[in-house]
Amino acid sequence: MQTVHSIKQLRQIIRSWQQAEEKVGFVPTMGNLHQGHLSLVQKAKKCTDRVVVSIFVNPTQFGAGEDFSSYPRTDLEDQNKLYNAQVDVLFLPEKEEIYFTDASTEITVRGLSDSHCGTTRNGHFTGVATIVCKLFNIVQPDRAFFGKKDFQQLLVIRRMVRDLNIPVTIEAVPTMREADGLAMSSRNGYLTPEQTAQAPKLFQALQSARDAILVGNEKYTEIEQQQINWLRQFGFQPDYFSICHSDNLKPAKTSDTRLVIITAAILGKTRLIDNLDFIKA
Ligand code: AMP
Numbered sequence: 001m002q003t004v005h006s007i008k009q010l011r012q013i014i015r016s017w018q019q020a021e022e023k024v025g026f027v028p029t030m031g032n033l034h035q036g037h038l039s040l041v042q043k044a045k046k047c048t049d050r051v052v053v054s055i056f057v058n059p060t061q062f063g064a065g066e067d068f069s070s071y072p073r074t075d076l077e078d079q080n081k082l083y084n085a086q087v088d089v090l091f092l093p094e095k096e097e098i099y100f101t102d103a104s105t106e107i108t109v110r111g112l113s114d115s116h117c118g119t120t121r122n123g124h125f126t127g128v129a130t131i132v133c134k135l136f137n138i139v140q141p142d143r144a145f146f147g148k149k150d151f152q153q154l155l156v157i158r159r160m161v162r163d164l165n166i167p168v169t170i171e172a173v174p175t176m177r178e179a180d181g182l183a184m185s186s187r188n189g190y191l192t193p194e195q196t197a198q199a200p201k202l203f204q205a206l207q208s209a210r211d212a213i214l215v216g217n218e219k220y221t222e223i224e225q226q227q228i229n230w231l232r233q234f235g236f237q238p239d240y241f242s243i244c245h246s247d248n249l250k251p252a253k254t255s256d257t258r259l260v261i262i263t264a265a266i267l268g269k270t271r272l273i274d275n276l277d278f279i280k281a
Contacts (some may be wrong), residue, residue, distance in 0.1 A: 001083045001227055003090045007138050010091050014052070014139065017270050022049035026141035028132060031055040032072040032186035033081050036176035040145040041085045043173050052139055053082055054091040056098060061127030077148070098134065106130045107165070109156045115249055116152050117264055117273065120239055121149075125156050132157055144168050149175040149183050151262055151275040152249060175274075177203065177205055183274045190270040198234050199272060202265055206230055206276040209243065213280060218254040231265055239264040239271070246277045257281070 004010045017024055025048030027040045033055075044051045055078055062068035075092065082090050105125050112118075113125035136144065147153045158170050176184045181203035182196075191199055205227040212223050220243045228238045243252045246260035260277040 001079075001087050001090060003079060003092055005092055005094065007093070007095065007097060010052070010089065010138065013089055017050045018140075020066055021060065023142045024048060025051045026135070026139045026144045027053045027186070028049065028135050028144070028146075029053060029055055029056045030071065030186065031078050032074050032189070033078045034176075034184045034186065036147055036149060038081060038085055039176050040084070040173050041087060043107040043171060044143070044145045045086065045221075047171065048141075048143055050088045052089045052091055052141065053198055054093075056091075056093055056130060056131070056135075056257055058098075059095065060099075060130060061124050063121055063123060064253060065268070066121070066276040078255075089117075098131070107133050107160060107164075109159050112152070112156050112159055112249065116242065116262060117278055118152070120264070125153070127278050128153055129160050133160060133164070133166070136161075136168055141168055143171055143174055144149075145171045147175060148172050148277065149185070150273070151246075151260055151277070155247075155249060166274075183272075185272070187270055187272070190268075192206065192268060195235075195268045195270065196238075199267060201231060201234050201261060202236065202274050203270055203276075204269075205241065206261050206263060206274060209241075210276050210278055213243070213259065214278075220252060220254070227263075235267040238266050241265075 025044035027044050029037050030180050041101045057071050059068055075249060107129040108126045109129050118125050146157060154172055161168060161170055180200040182200045209223050209227050217223060224241050224243060228241050231238050241263040243261050245252050246258045257280045259280055260275050262275040264273045
């Protein structure tokens with residue numbers, strides 16, 4: 001595996017692959033890699049000839065007062081994991097390589113970016129869409145791999161790619177969980193042992209809501225409120241808990257069949273997100 005810091009060098013390598021008609025897979029990350037990230041890498045390895053992983057803690061997707069400066073940075077461990085996973089290139093740029101100091105272009109995916117996490121994390125999805133678009137232009141992958149864990153992000157990226165005719169196929173990868181159901185996340189490391197024991201309740205709430213819908217309960221607002229109240233008993237401060245259409249995150253109608261239940265809740269100092277998508281027959 002080669003670790004590359006400059007766009008110029010990365011492009012030289014990728015050009016040589018493209019000349020050999022090799023398909024390029026791309027996995028963008030912010031590092032502090034866990035099994036969830038590595039499942040994206042494994043999928044990329046299966047689907048493409050060459051795999052590029054980027055690690056870049058993107059400042060523009062963090063709001064004021066969020067955890068940009070404390071976000072875990074574990075480059076050496078990450079490098080070892082990617083080497084063992086037989087990644088071809090790790091792209092590890094400095095901020096200066098990515099952003100011009102007088103940059104004046106941003107990408108905003110209107111509508112989809114405004115609800116749920118976009119409400120509390122103002123500007124977050126503009127930061128995400130802009131960096132992902134830039135990385136797509138830098139890497140020019142055939143396929144890019146994103147986790148369903150960040151379901152709203154996945155929809156924002158898909159919409160951006162569609163609207164801007166970006167020639168890349170977006171692949172969604174299922175959420176990797178701990179044995180107790182907690183979705184793996186770099187932010188789980190912020191939890192105290194007591195909070196770690198409570199955290200799986202977020203997924204349990206999603207499962208209970210899904211089960212209620214699958215046995216025919218159509219009172220979606222009541223189901224949402226019940227689960228919010230249940231989570232509060234265990235010290236969560238739920239930000240939202242919403243039953244939505246899984247194509248657009250609009251509140252689900254009882255006639256909708258493609259559903260996702262999406263939630264964010266603060267536990268101690270940590271903001272956890274999770275979701276569960278399913279088909280209602
Ligand atoms: P991050 O480093 O948190 O920006 O995540 C990089 C990519 O890994 C994104 O596409 C995430 O959705 C994905 N990801 C994060 N956690 C998981 C997980 N537990 N299972 C699957 N994919 C994940």
